[in-house]
Each structure stands twice: as C-alpha cells, then as structure tokens.
Amino acid sequence: MNGKSERFLRSLSATAGFVAKYIGVFAVLALIAGTLLVLVNGSWLSIQQNGLSFFTGTDWAPNMDKYGGLTIIYGTLVSTLIAMIIAVPLSLVIALFLVELAHPVVSRIFGTAIELLAAIPSIIFGMWGFFVLMPLMQNHVQPLLQTIFGKEFFLFAGPPRGSGLLTAGIILSIMILPFISAVARDVMTMVPPVVKESAYGVGATSWEVTRGVSFRYGLQGLIGGAFLGLGRALGETMAVAYVIGSSPRFSASITQPSYSIPSAIANQFGEAEPLHKSALVELALVLFAITCCIQIAYFLWMRRMKRSVGVL
Amino acid sequence: MMRPRSLPRRRFTNGLVNSISALAALFGLFMLCWIVFTVLKNGISSFSLSMLTELPKAQGDKSGTGGVANAILGTGIITLIASMIGIPLGLMTGIYLSEFGKDHWLASTVRFCNTILLGIPSIIIGIMVFETLVIPMRTFSGLAGGVALSILMLPVVARTTEDMLTLVPNSLRESSLALGASRWKTIRTVVFRAAKTGLITGTLLAVARVGGETAPLMFTAFNSPDWPRSLLGAMANLTMTVFQGYSSPFQFDQRAAWAASLLIAIAILAVNLSTRLLFRERKR
Numbered sequence: 001m002n003g004k005s006e007r008f009l010r011s012l013s014a015t016a017g018f019v020a021k022y023i024g025v026f027a028v029l030a031l032i033a034g035t036l037l038v039l040v041n042g043s044w045l046s047i048q049q050n051g052l053s054f055f056t057g058t059d060w061a062p063n064m065d066k067y068g069g070l071t072i073i074y075g076t077l078v079s080t081l082i083a084m085i086i087a088v089p090l091s092l093v094i095a096l097f098l099v100e101l102a103h104p105v106v107s108r109i110f111g112t113a114i115e116l117l118a119a120i121p122s123i124i125f126g127m128w129g130f131f132v133l134m135p136l137m138q139n140h141v142q143p144l145l146q147t148i149f150g151k152e153f154f155l156f157a158g159p160p161r162g163s164g165l166l167t168a169g170i171i172l173s174i175m176i177l178p179f180i181s182a183v184a185r186d187v188m189t190m191v192p193p194v195v196k197e198s199a200y201g202v203g204a205t206s207w208e209v210t211r212g213v214s215f216r217y218g219l220q221g222l223i224g225g226a227f228l229g230l231g232r233a234l235g236e237t238m239a240v241a242y243v244i245g246s247s248p249r250f251s252a253s254i255t256q257p258s259y260s261i262p263s264a265i266a267n268q269f270g271e272a273e274p275l276h277k278s279a280l281v282e283l284a285l286v287l288f289a290i291t292c293c294i295q296i297a298y299f300l301w302m303r304r305m306k307r308s309v310g311v312l
Numbered sequence: 313m314m315r316p317r318s319l320p321r322r323r324f325t326n327g328l329v330n331s332i333s334a335l336a337a338l339f340g341l342f343m344l345c346w347i348v349f350t351v352l353k354n355g356i357s358s359f360s361l362s363m364l365t366e367l368p369k370a371q372g373d374k375s376g377t378g379g380v381a382n383a384i385l386g387t388g389i390i391t392l393i394a395s396m397i398g399i400p401l402g403l404m405t406g407i408y409l410s411e412f413g414k415d416h417w418l419a420s421t422v423r424f425c426n427t428i429l430l431g432i433p434s435i436i437i438g439i440m441v442f443e444t445l446v447i448p449m450r451t452f453s454g455l456a457g458g459v460a461l462s463i464l465m466l467p468v469v470a471r472t473t474e475d476m477l478t479l480v481p482n483s484l485r486e487s488s489l490a491l492g493a494s495r496w497k498t499i500r501t502v503v504f505r506a507a508k509t510g511l512i513t514g515t516l517l518a519v520a521r522v523g524g525e526t527a528p529l530m531f532t533a534f535n536s537p538d539w540p541r542s543l544l545g546a547m548a549n550l551t552m553t554v555f556q557g558y559s560s561p562f563q564f565d566q567r568a569a570w571a572a573s574l575l576i577a578i579a580i581l582a583v584n585l586s587t588r589l590l591f592r593e594r595k596r
Contacts, residue, residue, distance in 0.1 A: 017496055021412055024405025024470065025422050031463060032425045035432065038443045093333035094340055101330055102337070112588065114340040119517075119584045120347060120577065121524025123554050127573050128347045130558060131354070174343050181340070205326035235433020237527035238555065262435045266530060269439070281443075284436050295431040299424055 035288065043282035045275060054282060060248035060259075062272070067279040071250040073286060075165060076260040079240065080233040082169025087177045087233075088226055092215070094177070095184035099214075100206050111185065118178035126242035129171045134243055137170075138162030142255050157253045163245030165254040171239045176229035183225025187218035220305040227298035231291055237262035261287045348577065355574025358567035368537050368553075369564045380568050384575065386454060386540045386548040390533055391523045393458025393543075398465030398522070399515055405466065406473020411499055423474075430467040435527040437463050442531040454540055454547030457533025461522045468521065472514030476507040513591045520583040524576055526551035550576050 046054065050067050057068020094114065098107045142160035149156055191214045199209045215222065245257020246267055261283045269280050362377045369378030405426065413419025441460040446452055480503050488498040504511070535552040536545070550572040557569030 020404060020496070021408055024401055024403075024408050024466075025413075025418065027401045027466065028405055028422050028425050028429060028470070031429055031466070034444070035436065035440050038440050039436070042439070042443055090336050090339070093329070093336045096329070097333040097337040101333060110337045110341055113344045114337075116581060116584055117340060117344045117347075119520065119580055120344075121526070121551070121580060123524065123526045123551050124347065124351060124573055124577050127354075127554065127558060127569070128350050132346070132350055177340065205322055207326045207329040208322070210329075231431045235431075235435070237433065237435045242558070262433055262527065265435050265439065266527060269442075269531060281439060284439050287433060288436055291431050291433060292428055295428045298431075299427045 039281060039285040039288055043278055043285050046278035046282040049275060050279065050282075054279070058250045060264075062268070062276040062279075065275060067276070069279070069283055069286070071248055072259045072261055072264050072283060074250070075244065075258040076234060076262075076287070076290075078254065079165045079168040079172060079244070079258075079260055080230065082166060082254065083172035083176060083233045084226070084230060086170065086173035087180055087229055090173070091177050091180035091184050091225070091229075092222070094181040095188050096207075096210050096214075098181075098185050099188040100210060114178045114181055117174070118182070122175065122236060122238040125171055125175055125239035129167065129239055130242040133171065134162035134167060136162075137167050137255075142166075145255070154252045156255050158251070158256045160255065161245065161257060163243050163257050165244070165258050167243045167255075168240045168258075168260065169254075171243060172233045172236055175236060175239060176232050179232060180225045180229040183228060184218075184222055187221035187225070188214045190221075191217045220301065224298060224302050224305065227294060227301065231294045231298070234291055234294070235262060235287065237266050241266045348581070351570075351573050351577045354570040355577070358570040359574060363568070363571045367539065368548075368568060370537075378564050378568070380548075380550065380553055380572050380575075382536070382539045382548040383550045383553045383568075383572060386533070386536075387523065387550045387576075389540055389543075390454055390457045390461060390529070390547060390549055391519060393455065394461030394465055394522055395519055396462075397459065398462035398518075399469055401462070402466045402469025402518075403473050403511075405470035406477060407499060409470070409474040410477035411495070411503070426467045426470050429463075430471065433527075434464055434525055435530075438528040438531050441528070446532060449544065451544060452532065452534035452546040453544045454533050455543040457529045457547060457549065458543075460528035460532045461525060464525060464528060465518050465522045468518040469515055472518065473511060476510035476514060477503055479510070480506045509591045513587050516583055516587050520580050524551065524580050526555055530555075 046067060050057075054067055054069050055073075056070060057066065058071045059066045059068045060071060094110075098111050102110065138160050139162075142156065142162070145156040146153075146160070151157065188210075195217065196209055196213055199213045200206075204212065240260050241263035244260055244263050246259060246263065247257035248259050248264070249257075251258065265280050265284060269277065272280060360377070360379075363379040363381070364384065365381050366377060366379035367382055368380065369375065405422065409419050409423055409426075413422065437460050441456050441463070445456040445459060449456070484502050484506055485498055488502040489495070493501070529549055529552055533549055533552070534546040535556055536548045538548070540547045553572040554569045554576070557565035557567075557572070560566060560569075
C-alpha cells in the first residue's frame, strides 16, 4: 500500500471516529434547542394576540377566539397534585414492605408486579379508566363522598359524572406509583446494614428503623424519586384524556369535568384553526417550561445528593 | 429527639404500619391484575382470527369480521424506524458520555440535556415533529411517527448505555489499550462485550416502552384504514386504533379497540417478562 492512500484511509477513519464520537452529542443538543425553537415559533401568534390574558383568563372558547388558559393549566397542576398526594405515601410504604418486611421471594414477586405496572402503556390505563374506573367513580365513589361531606361541599359538588380531576389524579397515581416506589426501594436497599442493625440493636421496631433511619438516610433520594413521578404525571396524555371529561369550564369541584394541557392538545390540536393551534402550542410551551423546571431541579438535586451522600 | 413511648403503643404503631404497607403492596399487585384482567376479558371477547389477517371493516358493517392487521404491521414498521434511528444515536450518546466525555463540560451539558429530553412529555414531541416534518411534507406519515418515537427512545437508550458502560471495570479497557487496540476497537470488542446483557435488556425495554406510545403518533403517523403502502403516507397503528375506536358508535371500531389493546398489552408484557427471565434482575 503506498503512502498516499494509507494517509487517505487514516484520515477517513479519523473523520468517521470523530463523527461517531460527537453525533449523539449533536443529536441531543439539537433536539432540545429544536423543541424550544419550534414551540416558541409555533406559539408566537398566540403570544402576540392573547398576551397576558392567556395566563389570567379562564375562558377557553375557540369559536369566539378567546384563549384563557388558566383553567387548563390549573387542571394540569391539580390532577398532578392529587396524584402525588396518593402516590407518594403509598410508594413509601410499598418500598418498606419490599425491603424490610417481605420474605425475599415474596418481595421479588411483588416487586416484579409493580415494575410491570410501570410497563403498561398509558392507553391501556386509559381504556381501564374509561370502562372500569369512571363508572365506579360515578356510581359509588362520588355519591359516597357527597354523603360524607354533604352535597354542597365545594370539592365534591355537582352531579356525579365519573370524570374529572379526581378520577384523573387516581389514574395518574397508579401510573407513577411504580416509579416512585422503585426509587424508594433502591434508596432503602442502599442504607448500610450497620446503621439499620444498630437501630434494631437498641430495640427499635421495624417502622421506627424505617422512619428514623432509612427515610432520613435516604431522604434526598426519596425526594428525587418524587420529582421523577411528578414529571411523569404532568406530561401524561392518553390516560388523562380518557377520564378528565374535556370541559374547559372552570369548576372548583374535583369531581366535575375539567381539562389538562396534554389532553386539551390531544383532543383539539387535530382540527384547530391557526390561532387556536397556536394557543395550543403555547400551552405545550407552558408545559415544557414546567417539566423543564422540574427536571432541572431534579438534576441539581441528584447531583448534590451524589456528592453529599454517595447514595444511588 | 426520641420521646419515650410505652412499648404496647410502639408495638401497635409498628403493627399498624406493617399491615398498611402489606396492604399497599397487595394493592399494587391487585391493580396490575385488575387492569390485565379487564384487557383480557374485553380483548378476548372481541378477538377473532380475522383480527390478525384482515383490514378494518367500513363503519356500520355488522358482519362481525374485519381486523387490525394493517395496524399490527404499521406499529411494527413505525417501531422499527424508531429503533433504527433511536438505538444507534442513543448508543453513540451513551458511548460518548461514558468513554470520551466523562467529566468534561460538554459531557455534563449533554447529560443535563439528556435528562431534560427524558422528561419532555411525549405529546410535545408529537407537536415538534408535526411542525418540522408533517407540515413541510404536507402529509401525515409513518416516517414522521417513527421519527417521533425515535426521539423518545434516544434519551432512554443513552441513559442505559452510559449506566451499563460505566459498570465495566477500567482494568479491562486498560488491558485492551495496552495490547495496542484503538479506543474504538476497545469499545467494540471489550467494553461492549462486557456490558452486552445490560445493553440488550435496556434496549429491548426501551423498544417496548416506545412501541406502546400513542400521544406522539396522533399528529404524525395518524391512522389509516388501509395497508401501509408508503412511508410517506398516514399509517395505521395499534395505539391510535385503540384511541379512535373506544368512543366510536360503531361496533367494529370498539371491538378493534379492545383487540388492539389486548395485542399491545400482551406484546409489551411478554417483552418485559422475557427480558427479566432471560437476563435476571438487571438494574435499569
């Protein structure tokens, strides 16, 4: 082989190596920048036309060109809040069971089942929610809540319809439960046995060890897990779209039809006029901003945790 | 810090919490069974062999046959496109992060952006691809659907790859380099081989997760009553068949929705269970 072609081949493989090395880097950075650019570009019309009233108005009436997004943003936040209130304590006690109480074989079976729950696609959750949970809420849970708290109690007021923020929150909580409990389980497994054993040694019960030692030792990890679930719940589309009721009218009652950002986009984006479409993209931009903030907080939190405790 | 409490009370609290936690774990298992049962019950009663071989029936047809074969094929094609784009790019990103970048500022930035990408709601990816591919091409397309799913897949594969490659001990790399192998040859023949099971598991799980997505397909691949003939036209897929069928007044659409749910659920649970059995409890 002569020198010239060898040099050519070598430079070719060097170029290929360079491209292979940086192509993923380029893809990731371009995707983030591209998403932001597309969302801002797409919502520009709505930002100009609607201005601040987008964030203060509660009227979402595309036929009258009114785009007040507050109700929809409120629905997203409240359904996520309900999901977190249910899922976080439940995940913690599930992790307690898996790590401290159950026989390893039992723990493995339950652990696998809960991980499989995480694998089920959201559309399946939606089908279950629509055909099983919604009738259940309508015929049993919501009437029960009204008999307990009274018909006029603002959170559960109105005729039972089955749909609404409460139903959405319940479905979301089941969907994010596996993620939070998986992190909680990892965190609790990583507590050094010596620390736990010394607590047991002075006579603490298993709950006292969990609360006073494991939870405290892994607090940062647990909060990280909660962030993870929070991000998922905010952006969940399909399951929520099935059960939220799709009504842009504001209602303080969590048992009345409502809307969330992803479900509004899913239902309306396909047949929207330009301004309507732009308003929906602005909603997407708001959602993107919220999830970004959560991811950033999560990222910083995890980095701090890695440094200070060395867990996870 | 610790207030003195009587032993019976402490025992009672402990017993209470323990039973609550056992109940909570049972609840998780119960939910899985309940959802799977619902899908099995309705899915099997809507299922017939024609579901696997025939095209959907026109609206209002009551003959009881018809199927979702085009959607099965479409989901396969879209997932394949997504894998062909998402897996290599994800692998490359993971390799960069673990083998080249490490603590370099560029690597930290990419890791950070990857975390953000991982958390972007899938419907936003759908809108993004709609604006950048569907609008310029003036048509919904299976290709756009595949691209949207690949964007969801990339960060997952990148994260798994980095995690798995980081677990490979440095001494292996050093021995390979000391024998005169190049960096790439070391990665290909030593590091990859050491991390093989983890990489396969992670990638398969990523494919399964993305294959069940609906939201990014709504404005990209959309749906079609026809066979997938071209990558540049709307393409039938299982998840959109479910979403469009569940509230349809037509009997066939509802049957198709349940049958498609059944197929999706079985496929995804099968992939998850088999990777678990084959590769034994590897961490994500």
